[in-house]
Amino acid sequence: MIISCPHCGPRDSSEFYFRGEATPTRPEYDAGTAAATGYVYGRINPAGPQKEHWYHAAACRSWLLVERDTRTHKFLSVTLASEQGR
Amino acid sequence: MERQHYSLFTLARQALTGHRGWQPAWRDAAPQDRYDVVVIGGGGHGLATAYYLAKIFGVTSVAVIEKGWIGGGNAGRNTTIIRSNYLLPGNIPFYEHSLKLWEGLEQDLNYNAMVSQRGILNLCHSDEQRDAFERRGNAMRLHGVDADLLGPAEVRRMAPFLDFDNARFPIFGGLLQKRAGTARHDGVVWGFARAASDRGVDIIQNCEVTGFVRDPSGRVTGVETSRGKILAGKVGMAVAGNTSRVASFADLRLPIESHVLQAFVSEGLKPVIPGVITFGAGHFYISQSDKGGLVFGGDLDGYNSYAQRGNLPIVEDVCEEAMAIMPMVGRARVLRSWGGIMDMTLDGSPIIDRTPVPGLYLNGGWCYGGFKATPASGWCFAHLLARDAPHPVAAHYRLDRFASGQLLDEKGAGAQANLQ
Numbered sequence: 001m002i003i004s005c006p007h008c009g010p011r012d013s014s015e016f017y018f019r020g021e022a023t024p025t026r027p028e029y030d031a032g033t034a035a036a037t038g039y040v041y042g043r044i045n046p047a048g049p050q051k052e053h054w055y056h057a058a059a060c061r062s063w064l065l066v067e068r069d070t071r072t073h074k075f076l077s078v079t080l081a082s083e084q085g086r
Numbered sequence: 087m088e089r090q091h092y093s094l095f096t097l098a099r100q101a102l103t104g105h106r107g108w109q110p111a112w113r114d115a116a117p118q119d120r121y122d123v124v125v126i127g128g129g130g131h132g133l134a135t136a137y138y139l140a141k142i143f144g145v146t147s148v149a150v151i152e153k154g155w156i157g158g159g160n161a162g163r164n165t166t167i168i169r170s171n172y173l174l175p176g177n178i179p180f181y182e183h184s185l186k187l188w189e190g191l192e193q194d195l196n197y198n199a200m201v202s203q204r205g206i207l208n209l210c211h212s213d214e215q216r217d218a219f220e221r222r223g224n225a226m227r228l229h230g231v232d233a234d235l236l237g238p239a240e241v242r243r244m245a246p247f248l249d250f251d252n253a254r255f256p257i258f259g260g261l262l263q264k265r266a267g268t269a270r271h272d273g274v275v276w277g278f279a280r281a282a283s284d285r286g287v288d289i290i291q292n293c294e295v296t297g298f299v300r301d302p303s304g305r306v307t308g309v310e311t312s313r314g315k316i317l318a319g320k321v322g323m324a325v326a327g328n329t330s331r332v333a334s335f336a337d338l339r340l341p342i343e344s345h346v347l348q349a350f351v352s353e354g355l356k357p358v359i360p361g362v363i364t365f366g367a368g369h370f371y372i373s374q375s376d377k378g379g380l381v382f383g384g385d386l387d388g389y390n391s392y393a394q395r396g397n398l399p400i401v402e403d404v405c406e407e408a409m410a411i412m413p414m415v416g417r418a419r420v421l422r423s424w425g426g427i428m429d430m431t432l433d434g435s436p437i438i439d440r441t442p443v444p445g446l447y448l449n450g451g452w453c454y455g456g457f458k459a460t461p462a463s464g465w466c467f468a469h470l471l472a473r474d475a476p477h478p479v480a481a482h483y484r485l486d487r488f489a490s491g492q493l494l495d496e497k498g499a500g501a502q503a504n505l506q
Binding site (some may be wrong): 001012013014018020021033034036037038041042043044045046047051052068070071072073 | 328330331334339340341342344388389390391392393397399432448488489
């Protein structure tokens with residue numbers, strides 16, 4: 001897979017570190033055990049487009065917010081996570 | 087259809103009559119309106135579940151529904167290893183139950199599953215790793231499972247071709263389980279299908295689940311499929327790889343990620359590898375099929391995938407590990423590689439349990455170790471479906487262990503490659 005890093009251009013996926021789904025958001029600290037468990041362990045795990053975080057560990061060290069189709073490995077969009085506020 | 091018993095006598099009689107009398111091994115059934123139990127997934131686990139439901143628990147109104155053809159998912163994509171060399175008390179009895187079932191499986195099913203107890207040798211490469219293996223071997227022996235800790239000289243006698251004096255990964259010894267080995271993956275599927283079909287189980291192919299039928303209380307009372315609605319007293323999911331997708335039809339969000347795991351086979355060679363050998367300084371394992379191909383694999387690719395194919399960085403990684411442990415394979419050519427979709431739970435252990443949805447039962451989360459579990463997984467899932475209570479050897483495979491904190495972290499590994 002080739003990932004088009006906004007800073008570095010198209011680079012081999014082996015330069016990147018995969019962090020996982022980006023859709024769940026951390027619940028408030030007093031949201032309760034069920035909400036915390038759901039955040040830590042629950043996964044949407046879609047077969048299709050998924051928003052996820054990748055880290056460009058071997059180059060610019062930016063966190064990226066990526067949309068990728070899990071059925072085809074096609075990258076639909078790559079943006080800087082900092083620009084999305086997450 | 088009358089059952090055709092397989093034996094040397096049957097074979098001889100067929101040979102004398104030109105092999106014109108063979109019957110289909112199992113019935114390719116059309117769906118009925120209703121069953122006591124519908125098992126989703128016609129892989130090894132689903133078919134074993136149906137077989138043991140009928141044979142052990144007396145539930146014969148059973149359908150196994152499969153979206154493609156039986157054994158076309160992970161049952162046809164694994165590396166055929168069977169073993170029970172685990173560490174945790176929550177795991178050893180389950181996998182040992184499975185290995186014992188493997189040992190009697192062919193007689194029980196009247197089918198040649200090519201179970202071959204050629205042994206598995208886990209190599210260690212440091213004093214600390216040898217200590218950990220000694221601990222695991224002792225845990226196995228305390229549970230009545232065979233384990234032998236070998237020194238470098240004994241390993242050298244077994245496998246003289248290994249790179250013993252590798253500067254980075256010298257071989258300090260290994261943990262051997264002699265009763266482990268391999269089985270023929272397709273044969274396992276066909277054997278369970280035939281034996282289940284003989285006991286009245288309907289095996290329905292090309293029948294993809296598209297939703298669940300729910301009653302007003304929310305209870306699952308059947309499945310919507312590409313071949314129409316099928317009602318059921320209970321519905322069991324045995325669809326590892328696609329568990330999240332099927333469970334989402336019941337609005338369940340599970341502690342599972344789907345990841346791709348690649349495997350490889352070389353051209354056929356004369357017998358060179360005595361059993362299964364694993365590399366302790368990375369994640370690499372290898373065995374040799376009866377046809378002569380070296381069957382090997384390593385890590386997950388490391389990102390969520392349903393694509394059933396992987397990428398080149400892992401190919402390179404696996405081949406580097408092969409060269410680090412047994413340089414003799416360097417001139418063998420890779421014949422094929424493929425990918426299967428693994429149900430990676432977040433503690434690395436499977437789930438056999440009821441779900442929060444009444445009437446819906448879950449068998450999944452097999453990570454990359456589902457093949458060896460096939461018979462016991464079917465046995466324990468059948469127990470759960472028939473009696474509504476977990477089988478004692480699978481009692482730790484609870485879905486709520488993630489909320490309660492009672493994780494079963496055999497290797498401290500979850501879905502992410504950096505934790506494995």
